Amino acid sequence: GQNIDQPTEMTATEGAIVQINCTYQTSGFNGLFWYQQHAGEAPTFLSYNVLDGLEEKGRFSSFLSRSKGYSYLLLKELQMKDSASYLCAVTTPGNQGGKLIFGQGTELSVKP
Amino acid sequence: GAGVSQSPSNKVTEKGKDVELRCDPISGHTALYWYRQSLGQGLEFLIYFQGNSAPDKSGLPSDRFSAERTGGSVSTLTIQRTQQEDSAVYLCASSLGGARNTIYFGEGSWLTVV
Numbered sequence: 001g002q003n004i005d006q007p008t009e010m011t012a013t014e015g016a017i018v019q020i021n022c023t024y025q026t027s028g029f030n031g032l033f034w035y036q037q038h039a040g041e042a043p044t045f046l047s048y049n050v051l052d053g054l055e056e057k058g059r060f061s062s063f064l065s066r067s068k069g070y071s072y073l074l075l076k077e078l079q080m081k082d083s084a085s086y087l088c089a090v091t092t093p094g095n096q097g098g099k100l101i102f103g104q105g106t107e108l109s110v111k112p
Numbered sequence: 113g114a115g116v117s118q119s120p121s122n123k124v125t126e127k128g129k130d131v132e133l134r135c136d137p138i139s140g141h142t143a144l145y146w147y148r149q150s151l152g153q154g155l156e157f158l159i160y161f162q163g164n165s166a167p168d169k170s171g172l173p174s175d176r177f178s179a180e181r182t183g184g185s186v187s188t189l190t191i192q193r194t195q196q197e198d199s200a201v202y203l204c205a206s207s208l209g210g211a212r213n214t215i216y217f218g219e220g221s222w223l224t225v226v
Contacts, residue, residue: 030211040219042116043155044202050212087155091211098211099145099168104154 002026004103006088011063011109012078020073020106033100034062034073035087043087046073072106083110114138116218118120118204124224125194133189133221137206144180145205155203158192161187162209194225 003025012018024032030052045098049055049064049071061074073086085107088099117136125131137144146158157171159179172178176194181187191198201220207213 031193033214035217042219045214045216048212048214069114093211098143098161098207098209098213098215099157100155100215101157102147 002090002092002101003099004088004090006086006103006106008104009107009109011111012075014078014080015112016078016092017074017076018078018108020075020086020088020108022071022103024069024071024088024090024103025071026090026092026101028093029066029069030091030093030098032062032064032071033091034060034071035089037085037087037105039084046086074081078110080110080112081104083108116204116216118202118208118221120216120221121219122222122224124226125226127196128193130190130192130195131223133191133202133204133223135187135189135204135218136150137185137187137204138216141206141208141216142184143207143209143213143215144181145155145207146187146189147203147205147217148200149220150200158189158202191223194223196225198223199223 005023034046037043047062054063058074085105087105088103147155160168176192178191186206203220205215205217207215
């Protein structure tokens with residue numbers, strides 16, 4: 001079966017750093033995506049990892065360890081506008097066309 | 113178009129009625145996906161199109177749900193005899209296809225069945 005786990009919610013302070021973890025158990029692995037979703041809006045793409053290691057993109061970084069079935073999204077210098085749901089999603093070789101299997105999402109609240 | 117376009121953005125319907133939701137993908141994207149998101153829940157895969165064919169319909173929850181795609185572009189998701197549990201946001205997404213291409217989402221169609 002396919003299983004993707006994330007914490008349901010997290011709280012952090014403006015200006016701080018937060019790490020959102022994601023673990024997955026899937027039939028094969030072909031890449032992991034992180035999306036950001038503000039309330040009432042569509043998910044927007046943040047990052048993609050297919051090889052082990054850290055991918056940095058401005059204030060956001062994403063890490064992958066395929067042997068551990070583990071990823072995290074790191075958000076630095078948090079801003080109030082970063083309050084959103086963060087979705088971890090995996091693609092597998094067994095599926096067609098690259099459909100994404102999503103976790104439940106982590107609701108991040110950034111407080112002043 | 114510049115992004116994935118969906119209509120209607122909001123739909124309130126009576127239980128038992130049929131509804132049609134439309135998706136216009138990004139120009140040139142051959143792959144099109146339908147997902148459903150219930151309040152406070154994650155995204156649930158419904159169906160995937162490559163061109164006009166649907167190789168993966170595994171997520172459709174019942175035979176009341178169907179989808180088609182014509183001309184390799186616009187897709188319509190139809191829900192027959194709607195039930196209250198069908199209330200959700202229906203998100204359409206598109207990509208260039210393949211496992212490593214980013215999937216881009218539309219704003220969604222908010223369906224409320226009363």
